[in-house]
Amino acid sequence: MRDYAGPLPAELDQRRAGNLIGRPRLAPMPARSWYTIHGLSRFWCGTTSTFIRPDTENPMTSKRTLFEKIWDAHVVSEPTGRSPLIYIDLHLVHEVTSPQAFDGLRAAGRSVRQPSRTVATVDHNVPTEPRGTPILDPIAAKQIQALEKNCKEFAIRFFDMDSPEQGIVHVIGPELGFTQPGLTIVCGDSHTSTHGAFGSLAFGIGTSEVEHVLATQCLPQRKPKTMNIVVHGRLPEGVTGKDLALGVIGQIGTDGATGHVIEYSGEVVRGLSMEGRMTLCNMSIEAGARAAMVAPDEATFAYVKGRRFAPQGEAWDKALTYWKTLVSDPGAHFDKVLTIAAGTLAPFVTWGTNPGMVVQVTGRVPDMNGGDRKATEQALQYMGLEPGTRIEDIPIDRVFIGSCTNSRLEDLRAAARVAKGYHVSPNVRAMVVPGSQAIKHAAEKEGLHRVFQEAGFEWRESGCSMCLGMNPDILQPGERCASTSNRNFEGRQGRGGRTHLVSPMMAAAAAIAGHFTDIRNWKFQ
Amino acid sequence: MQPFHKHQGRAVPLDRINVDTDQIIPKQFLKRIERTGFGEFLFYDWRRTPDGKPNESFILNHPCHQGASILIAGKNFGCGSSREHAVWALSDYGFRTVIAPSFADIFANNSTKNGFLNVALTEGEVAELMRRSQQDGYQLTVDLEQRKVYDEQEFSASFQIDDFVRHCLLHGLDDIGLTLQHESDIAAYEARHASPWQSNV
Numbered sequence: 001m002r003d004y005a006g007p008l009p010a011e012l013d014q015r016r017a018g019n020l021i022g023r024p025r026l027a028p029m030p031a032r033s034w035y036t037i038h039g040l041s042r043f044w045c046g047t048t049s050t051f052i053r054p055d056t057e058n059p060m061t062s063k064r065t066l067f068e069k070i071w072d073a074h075v076v077s078e079p080t081g082r083s084p085l086i087y088i089d090l091h092l093v094h095e096v097t098s099p100q101a102f103d104g105l106r107a108a109g110r111s112v113r114q115p116s117r118t119v120a121t122v123d124h125n126v127p128t129e130p131r132g133t134p135i136l137d138p139i140a141a142k143q144i145q146a147l148e149k150n151c152k153e154f155a156i157r158f159f160d161m162d163s164p165e166q167g168i169v170h171v172i173g174p175e176l177g178f179t180q181p182g183l184t185i186v187c188g189d190s191h192t193s194t195h196g197a198f199g200s201l202a203f204g205i206g207t208s209e210v211e212h213v214l215a216t217q218c219l220p221q222r223k224p225k226t227m228n229i230v231v232h233g234r235l236p237e238g239v240t241g242k243d244l245a246l247g248v249i250g251q252i253g254t255d256g257a258t259g260h261v262i263e264y265s266g267e268v269v270r271g272l273s274m275e276g277r278m279t280l281c282n283m284s285i286e287a288g289a290r291a292a293m294v295a296p297d298e299a300t301f302a303y304v305k306g307r308r309f310a311p312q313g314e315a316w317d318k319a320l321t322y323w324k325t326l327v328s329d330p331g332a333h334f335d336k337v338l339t340i341a342a343g344t345l346a347p348f349v350t351w352g353t354n355p356g357m358v359v360q361v362t363g364r365v366p367d368m369n370g371g372d373r374k375a376t377e378q379a380l381q382y383m384g385l386e387p388g389t390r391i392e393d394i395p396i397d398r399v400f401i402g403s404c405t406n407s408r409l410e411d412l413r414a415a416a417r418v419a420k421g422y423h424v425s426p427n428v429r430a431m432v433v434p435g436s437q438a439i440k441h442a443a444e445k446e447g448l449h450r451v452f453q454e455a456g457f458e459w460r461e462s463g464c465s466m467c468l469g470m471n472p473d474i475l476q477p478g479e480r481c482a483s484t485s486n487r488n489f490e491g492r493q494g495r496g497g498r499t500h501l502v503s504p505m506m507a508a509a510a511a512i513a514g515h516f517t518d519i520r521n522w523k524f525q
Numbered sequence: 526m527q528p529f530h531k532h533q534g535r536a537v538p539l540d541r542i543n544v545d546t547d548q549i550i551p552k553q554f555l556k557r558i559e560r561t562g563f564g565e566f567l568f569y570d571w572r573r574t575p576d577g578k579p580n581e582s583f584i585l586n587h588p589c590h591q592g593a594s595i596l597i598a599g600k601n602f603g604c605g606s607s608r609e610h611a612v613w614a615l616s617d618y619g620f621r622t623v624i625a626p627s628f629a630d631i632f633a634n635n636s637t638k639n640g641f642l643n644v645a646l647t648e649g650e651v652a653e654l655m656r657r658s659q660q661d662g663y664q665l666t667v668d669l670e671q672r673k674v675y676d677e678q679e680f681s682a683s684f685q686i687d688d689f690v691r692h693c694l695l696h697g698l699d700d701i702g703l704t705l706q707h708e709s710d711i712a713a714y715e716a717r718h719a720s721p722w723q724s725n726v
Contacts, residue, residue, distance in 0.1 A: 206609035208638035
């Protein structure tokens with residue numbers, strides 16, 4: 001039988017009472033001019049009707065946000081004059097940010113405290129050529145071998161390159177049922193925020209913190225602030241979770257949520273599939289958020305139920321009872337609140353060198369007068385774009401459909417629906433990289449691979465691939481790519497490469513058209 | 526961990542906002558499994574031309590900025606990837622501290638764990654330092670004890686820093702050791718909460 005990790009509601013109540021007596025909540029922040037329209041619009045070229053206000057309701061009450069409930073349930077100790085010690089339920093590990101952490105353990109003669117709460121796989125360096133192809137880069141091969149060796153030495157569950165469970169760490173965590181509501185989850189990877197889609201507190205850490213969690217299963221953490229992003233209305237046809245994410249970052253900027261945990265709510269978020277919620281939470285780090293979450297609901301429970309490592313039987317019933325308490329209490333205080341009217345969103349395309357430099361597909365590359373002139377100038381120079389150019393007139397060379405942002409079955413289905421009956425433009429090389437082996441096989445079962453291959457897309461093995469180009473999948477200097485990944489930083493996909501972030505449907509349509517095109521006008525076949 | 530008390534050194538201006546960790550240390554250098562040796566790859570794509578030669582126009586390659594140990598940069602420094610290699614590269618190159626209006630969260634955490642100080646000053650103060658550090662051999666002092674940044678030309682600014690972070694930096698503390706002092710608290714917590722995956726090992 002599997003026991004559930006989280007506290008039971010009765011215990012939660014006790015903790016809450018203790019919390020109120022022992023730790024009175026701080027007074028609310030005074031209203032700040034943090035979100036002036038000027039600051040908001042730095043790189044924003046959209047027309048969304050949005051407002052933001054500091055939330056000052058009920059700060060002194062016992063009403064708690066989802067984040068606070070999970071935080072309170074994981075405080076191990078609150079040493080005087082130091083950050084609280086938070087217990088970590090699940091630690092995901094990959095090959096790039098862990099070798100130095102294991103070396104640190106060995107050097108200090110420490111062991112892994114909870115191997116059963118630690119799960120490892122290889123994703124960043126893995127080639128997406130057919131499995132069995134030798135890894136030509138000896139340094140990459142060494143890093144992959146190092147993880148395997150470390151997992152053996154410290155008895156950590158490891159899904160190697162050839163295992164059917166292998167995939168991007170943020171894809172396989174949920175897929176295998178490790179990711180569950182109410183947990184604290186960390187990984188030496190900034191996109192750990194993805195797992196917050198299940199109502200868990202999940203955040204990225206550096207290698208020293210990886211070592212810290214391996215050794216102690218805890219992390220000293222300063223308590224972040226909270227931000228509520230409420231999305232009302234209905235997403236228009238052709239507008240996806242990715243567009244919502246890009247829209248949010250475009251408005252608040254790449255540091256708009258720094259120091260905050262975002263909770264997404266509103267009927268649009270409720271209406272998103274788990275895949276869409278994962279995309280949204282995944283991209284929140286691009287707004288600087290410490291973490292992002294969506295309160296678990298029936299969609300969450302249905303997703304988790306029956307997965308290999310999910311609780312079962314009696315443990316499931318117990319877990320479910322607890323999970324249903326994981327909502328922000330009505331009137332709970334958030335440090336910031338942002339409200340978005342979904343009806344004004346559109347398919348987005350980034351034009352610059354950070355994810356906040358974004359414009360609607362029907363828009364134009366901005367001129368130098370708005371936002372930060374110098375940053376705009378540097379970005380346009382790197383991207384090889386002229387101010388005023390229509391986005392739909394920008395030709396592309398490459399398309400990448402994949403990454404922990406958009407490589408799940410729903411993403412592949414959406415892209416395949418667009419590609420069906422068409423062929424990739426002769427000037428474009430397009431590749432599809434499923435997020436995991438399980439997704440690859442599921443997609444093949446549905447025949448999606450054939451749709452892609454017939455349309456001239458490459459169908460490859462799972463991994464992080466060209467999202468960050470640590471494996472051989474990279475852009476050549478000057479190549480322009482429509483990418484479903486999460487970062488359009490200079491050189492991210494290859495030195496001199498030019499990345500435009502889009503949704504899977506927009507990427508597939510761009511591959512076929514040879515330039516960006518508005519998916520809302522697409523003729524599906 | 527090397528303690529940080531007070532540091533005087535040459536300052537170099539990197540007049541860019543949102544300097545991300547992909548720029549600080551590009552991905553092709555993340556495959557190494559050591560903590561050292563990243564300095565030569567710091568800001569690689571800016572510091573080197575595509576054929577690997579030094580890019581003369583990049584600020585760190587200017588002769589007057591050689592030996593700099595204090596970096597002045599725009600807001601949201603260290604955004605993006607969680608790679609701690611970014612801090613290792615800055616340290617290995619010879620930087621002890623970055624002064625900027627703001628820092629990304631994960632980068633800030635990583636810095637603390639490596640005895641690397643992030644100093645947040647106001648936009649105006651950073652702009653002033655950006656201007657002053659254009660001078661050949663401009664020297665700045667960062668004093669963590671006093672929480673002050675000053676030069677010999679009447680610039681002086683105070684900064685705020687979390688007390689515990691300051692304490693760790695001043696004493697070069699290994700915070701894993703500190704956490705392990707709470708062994709009984711951790712064990713008690715674990716006794717209350719079994720792992721949901723234990724039975725699947």
